Amino acid sequence: MITGHVEGNYKSSWTIVIELDKENGKRERVKRSIKKRDYKTKAEAERFMNQLIIEMEKGTYIEPSGMTLSVIFEKRIPHAKKGLGIQNLYAQRGDHKQLFQA
Secondary structure: OEEEEEEEEOOOEEEEEEEEEOOOOOEEEEEEEEEOOOOOOHHHHHHHHHHHHHHHHHOOOOOOOOOOHHHHHHHHHHHOOOOOOHHHHHHHHOOHHHHHOO
16 A cells, blocks of 8 residues: 655645555655645645555656656556557657657
């Protein structure tokens, strides 16, 4: 089961704390800081947290990092649905470079 809560962090940001149950019985905490200018109320921040929890449960959550777009496509392709736009078609076929040609 995945649970979480939102903490007020300073004047300009919220901290989302999500707790994941591991198979070995231990818990892992994932923390994510978001700006209050984007999520003005705690309720908005909680809605965003709920979206993250849903992505984690489905297995489609990608941890923010310095990943290249190509790596992100590789992780998302198995979860993509058929009948999407041309960019998704290229991504499903593995033609990532065609997306960026002039």
